[in-house]
Amino acid sequence: MAGAGFILAINLFIAALFALAFFLVGVSNRADKVAPFFSLAYVFGILYIASEFILPRQDYPQFAYTAGFAAFLGAVTAVTLGVARRYARPLPWVGVGVIVIVSVAANWFGYTLPHDTVERNLIYQTPYAVMQACAAWIILASRRRQPIDIGLVALFALSALQFLSKPFAAVLLGGSGDSTYTYLATTYALYSQSLGAILQVATGLLMLMLLVRDMLVEITARSETDPLSSVYNRRGFEERAAPGLQQASVPAALVLADLDAFKAINDNYGHDTGDQVIVAFAALLRDTAPPKAVVGRLGGEEFGVFLPGANLAVARLLAETLRTGFAAQSVAGLPPFVRCTASFGVAERMDGESLSGLRRRADAALYTAKRDGRDRVAVAGDPHADAMPAHPLAGTSLAKSA
Incomplete structure (x- = not known):
């Protein structure tokens, strides 16, 4: 197995763990409407990683390529919607829907471009960067400035930048392969998947910490609030x-x-x-x-x-x-x-x-x-x-x- 393939396998395991963790958080606190978004994000991540393994084995890979793109876009979109719900901002359904439809269509037709070009990679990576930038902006617009909020803003901003940098990193690292079959064997694939694993873990841990903290705050509030009058006991x-x-x-x-x-x-x-x-x-x-x-x-x-x-x-x-x-x-x-x-x-x-x-x-x-x-x-x-x-x-x- 190539180095990038090994990292992909690790990412698959990490995504499954975080999907389960957020699912359990949601089950343990049925009033929490945020954890399901994050759990769904990692489920989409699992589908994306699976597509990376399946793609080289397809006789007509355009559909699998676009499906993999859509799965990962679903992951970052679910994260953005979860962040909007957590920070009590209006869920941008219309804007998100437009971005998703346009991006999927662009990647379907962009598949016909030469594989190892900056233009094709920009079409692929830019929607991810936009979604991560939206998540950072939602937190900033909420005006919450606790350390964990600032950490999430920095992490989403860094993630957006790394998506935008990938097309150029591919050039510097010798290309992303001349086809879907050779991608996993490239140095760029190793770089891309390794950086993705780091950001996946960091984002998952910070979001878990945020939700667990919210649960503790809610439990404390319940213990100090009179249930009938809704004022402090x-x-x-x-x-x-x-x-x-x-x-x-x-x-x-x-x-x-x-x-x-x-x-x-x-x-x-x-x-x-x-x-x-x-x-x-x-x-x-x-x-x-x-x-x-x-x-x-x-x-x-x-x-x-x-x-x-x-x-x-x-x-x-x-x-x-x-x-x-x-x-x-x-x-x-x-x-x-x-x-x-x-x-x-x-x-x-x-x-x-x-x-x-x-x-x-x-x-x-x-x-x-x-x-x-x-x-x-x-x-x-x-x-x-x-x-x-x-x-x-x-x-x-x-x-x-x-």
Whole structure:
């Protein structure tokens, strides 16, 4: 077996491994719509490599030549579409379709050109370069600049350049053979297939790392997100709010909210309607809170909004906006005349205060709002005055209906 043929056999094995790896990633995460594109790309790669072995044995090789070209073009096209899906860019179906049709037709007729010419090789290699350049451009247009994104851009750009350089490399290395039968025995074939193997492995590894990282991010997000309200759960809330207290010179505030008479809603209208109330209130919090705010469901019908960079006046204004907005909002499952309300406790971070201390004072203010009649905002004052050794509603009739 010629050296290039041996490299082709290695490429076949590598392509099969990556096709299987991306398939397993897609199976393990059914919500992932990116891995199937990359798996398909390596399946096309397998077909292309198979055509390279079959081509010299064909009596009429023009069809096998064009089919092999189309298979590899399918591989780089699937990669480009997968990159577009991963980076949330519109899938360029029309542009891709035009490139594929024109390129396949050009190579069908280009087969009649002398085998070892720059013109024929340019017709063959340019569509691959265009697709790889498109993949690099899609990532750049997404404006994501993490190291792995930059690495992929560099890799796709390098791949595009190597495709464009191959027709000229063929000249420098003594040609690509005078026919499909002699191609695998040339130095150029060894160079081309070896470089292709390196780029195939590098691209596959980086894309696998990208998808695995996305899976880990998604798993982490699920573990820190409340599935009903789609805001952070208590763990996610505390993990993101705590860093906002590390800068002593920057103000911060906390708004705690508790739905009024929520047990009565569940008892009178059912838990499904109660869930709708939770969802409606969480949506109001997300839509009303500033972009940098941290919104979480801390348990049951209690919610929190951490406001980095906000003082007490800003936090109180937000709480009042939320209170009036929720009281005026209708909720699916409740009669039109029924309106839900919520009580709010607001506190601004004191010098050196921890998140637990800030929450304790906001919690005290919240219970003050409950005790004073609900559907209102209470503001925490001096931390010592807000100390509450016992539940503020203990022993009152409101404690049973809060």
